[in-house]
Amino acid sequence: MAENRGVVYMGQGKVEVHDIPFPKLEDPKGRKIEHGVILRVVSTNICGSDQHMVRGRTTAPVGLVLGHEITGEVLEVGRDVETLKKGDLVSVPFNVACGRCRTCKEQHTGVCLNVNESRAGGAYGYVDMGGWIGGQAEYVMVPYADFNLLKFPDRDKAMAKIRDLTCLSDILPTGYHGAVTAGVRPGSTVYIAGAGPVGMAAAASARLLGAAVTIVGDVNPVRLAHARAVGFETVDLSQDATLADQIAQILGTPEVDCAVDCVGFEARGHGHAGAQHEAPATVLNSLMEVTRAAGRIGIPGLYVTDDPGAVDSAARHGSLSIRFGLGWAKSHSFHTGQTPVMKYNRGLMQAILWDRINVAEVVNVQVISLDEAPTGYGEFDAGVPKKFVIDPHRLLAA
Secondary structure (H helix, E strand, C coil), X not given: CCCCEEEEECCCCCEEEEECCCCCCECCCCCECCCCEEEEEEEEECCHHHHHHHCCCCCCCCCCECCCCEEEEEEEECCCCCCCCCCCEEEECCEECCCCCHHHHCCCHHHCCCCCCCCXXXXXXXCCCCCECCCCECEEEXXXXXXXXXXXXXXXXXXXXXHHHHHHHCHHHHHHHHHHHCCXXXXXXXXXXXXXXXXXXXXXXXXXXXCCEEEEEECCHHHHHHHHHCCCEEEECCCCCCHHHHHHHHHCCCCEEEEEECCCCCCECCHHHHCCCECCCHHHHHHHHHEEEEEEEEECXXXXXXXXXXXXXXXXXXXXXXXXHHHHHCCCEEEECCCCHHHCHHHHHHHHHCCCCCHHHXXXXXXXXXXXXXXXHHHHHCCCCCEEEECCXXXXXX
């Protein structure tokens, strides 16, 4: 039997690369399944959502194999798999979805009803998401393969664009979902909260959708410098000038048509003093302030039901002091939740293959080995403007 290695959560602030079992065509309960495939992982990315767990901000158990952003080559197929064969190169949506329940049939694959006994929605290598083993590894099993997997039409063309295509498993569809649900359209003025990889993917998506001006806000000067270098306007939220004032300096008005929250529950306050402290409702409240009346706010940023490291008792249970009355008064529309990756990934694949979006450049993909994953986690946590992509078999390096 082939060996396997993976990135394992070892407690707050610590990940290690360990030997782990080679995957089997079994569900998390150990029941045999024939609708799955085993993949040799071609690329697998470190996500900001992984960092929430590694920082100890969830109830993730020690020993969890991490990784939900996976691109791979089919190595073994179950008896019931009909549309895939050994050697196919595929993108894996981070949502584990059955394709059979009501929500899957309505394209809400982020809240599949059949892949997680504790709640709607499943994901690989993530706390409370069904127990599916993560893909920051050499090999991984994917269930319901005919439904879940997006096959690339030409292997050579896909490998030539693999640094971009690796973003199809999560951050590009997530950023795009945020932009779409915020109502970005040709000529829109857009504010993106957060210059991390998802925020930058949302900015790239806004550009793809035809936004006239896309403004990215953050407290991290290095990330803001990268955002400017790839062509976006920026606002520095560590400065004492208000967000509305900084937007007015760019647009001539303190409001935007659309806004996207790509920060989530570990948000910090604004201004010199505020940026030093966590204030989880800050982003949502600021977006309501700067979004025009009847505007829309997309919220792909992660919010959790349980946060053991929260700043107060309410936030530990996902309760935030949001100025909902302001949003009501301005007739705002809000859209939250996990991105249904399959709604967007095929179209975004074509946009990549036909050079309509340069997401690898925008999010600043940096390829690392599996053994370098702990270092990648540390640098990402320190706020470097990079998207770390793990190359377990040195296929990207080749």
